[in-house]
Amino acid sequence: xxxxxxxKVKTGLAEMLKGGVIMDVTTAEQAKIAEEAGACAxxxxxxxxxxxxxxxxxxxxxxxxxxxxxxxxxxxPVMAKARIGHFVEAQILESLGADYIDESEVLTPADDLYxxxxxxxxxxxVCGCRNLGEALRRIGEGAAMIRTKGEPGTGNVVEAxxxxxxxxxxxxxxxxMPQEELMTAAKNMGAPYDLVFYVAEHxxxxxxxxxxxxxxxxxxxxxxxxxxVDGVFVGSGIxxxxxxxxxxxxxxxxxxxxxxxxxxxxxxxxxxxxxSGIEISTLAASERMQERGW
Amino acid sequence: MKxxxxxxxxxxAFREHRLILxxxxxxxxxxxxxxxxxxxxxxxxPGGESTAIGKLLQFGDLGEKIKEKAIDNLxxxxxxxxxxxxxxxxxxxxxxxxxxxxMTAKRNAFGRQIASFEADLNVPTLGxxxxxxxxxxAPFIQEIAPNVxxxxxxxxxxxxxxxxxxxxxxxxxxxxxxxxxxxxxxxxVEENWGN
Numbered sequence: 001x002x003x004x005x006x007x008k009v010k011t012g013l014a015e016m017l018k019g020g021v022i023m024d025v026t027t028a029e030q031a032k033i034a035e036e037a038g039a040c041a042x043x044x045x046x047x048x049x050x051x052x053x054x055x056x057x058x059x060x061x062x063x064x065x066x067x068x069x070x071x072x073x074x075x076x077p078v079m080a081k082a083r084i085g086h087f088v089e090a091q092i093l094e095s096l097g098a099d100y101i102d103e104s105e106v107l108t109p110a111d112d113l114y115x116x117x118x119x120x121x122x123x124x125x126v127c128g129c130r131n132l133g134e135a136l137r138r139i140g141e142g143a144a145m146i147r148t149k150g151e152p153g154t155g156n157v158v159e160a161x162x163x164x165x166x167x168x169x170x171x172x173x174x175x176x177m178p179q180e181e182l183m184t185a186a187k188n189m190g191a192p193y194d195l196v197f198y199v200a201e202h203x204x205x206x207x208x209x210x211x212x213x214x215x216x217x218x219x220x221x222x223x224x225x226x227x228x229v230d231g232v233f234v235g236s237g238i239x240x241x242x243x244x245x246x247x248x249x250x251x252x253x254x255x256x257x258x259x260x261x262x263x264x265x266x267x268x269x270x271x272x273x274x275x276s277g278i279e280i281s282t283l284a285a286s287e288r289m290q291e292r293g294w
Numbered sequence: 295m296k297x298x299x300x301x302x303x304x305x306x307a308f309r310e311h312r313l314i315l316x317x318x319x320x321x322x323x324x325x326x327x328x329x330x331x332x333x334x335x336x337x338x339x340p341g342g343e344s345t346a347i348g349k350l351l352q353f354g355d356l357g358e359k360i361k362e363k364a365i366d367n368l369x370x371x372x373x374x375x376x377x378x379x380x381x382x383x384x385x386x387x388x389x390x391x392x393x394x395x396x397m398t399a400k401r402n403a404f405g406r407q408i409a410s411f412e413a414d415l416n417v418p419t420l421g422x423x424x425x426x427x428x429x430x431x432a433p434f435i436q437e438i439a440p441n442v443x444x445x446x447x448x449x450x451x452x453x454x455x456x457x458x459x460x461x462x463x464x465x466x467x468x469x470x471x472x473x474x475x476x477x478x479x480x481x482x483v484e485e486n487w488g489n
Contacts, residue, residue: 020305
């Protein structure tokens, strides 16, 4: 029996992306630079998060022309972002042939209560989380891959670290619980019981988990890998830096060799200016993209 | 003595291969630099992105060292992107490859992710029971030299091949519970080891 777009095939692509770097790109030229540097996928966007932040207003799905140009320019998978809850943007992205859809807090949410029912689609989805409950709610809705949210467009890794530490700590707590406590844990974290049960039994998420939101240097990427993520998304960190080519390549090598400080020292040399960052405490609550999503 | 199998751990699904090999009683070494290759009896190149793995093979001398080991008859098994990297020729591409098997690979040959699929594959070498094969943005083999043997075809496309000690599949046996493909590779390792 032939089965297209099965759960195995959806989560399987994420398995193939592991140990890799997914880079935000806004043009075909940037996509080629990313592929040449060794990116395992690109995220096709109209603007990188730091520019979205600067522009303000409503941020929406990218123009399909941009996505198509990027799809034609590289052979690696091309992801694209839809607004939270905007299932029509997702339908459009699926019809264009995008390889993964990111239902993303970087864009302005289209629904203030509900996310997309991702089981309805053939294309797999990745969603952001700040904690285990949020991750499991998204997986329950059909996300085949998870990423910790961090704070997009800041070049500041602190929120990505906080979200990853939170997820890992909550996984450890579930693993240590006797079975009779799991239903209450599921209730308290607002997560489906079967997924809570899976995490308690296996000590890990049922899907691949990447880090996102604030990674700007090879050391940042290696830090997230050592904290236990499966790979990294780099948004503004590459094409808002002084030397995108060199930085992209260095972050790719760092993500593979995250445990080898000698290699990390070598590849961190002479990369030029990193993107200028934002201290999180200077962002008003309304400016924090991580608060989007329910 | 346990068989020691290296799994190329630059990018992709190397953990899944590791778990299966451990289940089959092997000692597993993750390969990230050329010195990791010392003392292994076989090597697996996992699924992932072939361009990304190709770039990382060129960092240091890892790629070249794998080629040397292959000339010394080290058994190598490539899945999906591993199949692409093992191919001598890649259609419409000048990307880095190891080029150890005399065949031409076509990348993303079944289409983009929305065309990815699983299917039952008839692999006579592994017995009469079919193999559940998972194809993810998978390649197939467009042409082969006479010294490359076809182990399986799907819909008339070559998806599983062997050339001497070298094995390559377009699908992902590491994503299923069926251990027969890995067992078949370990048999090649065993036979080679005896010689």
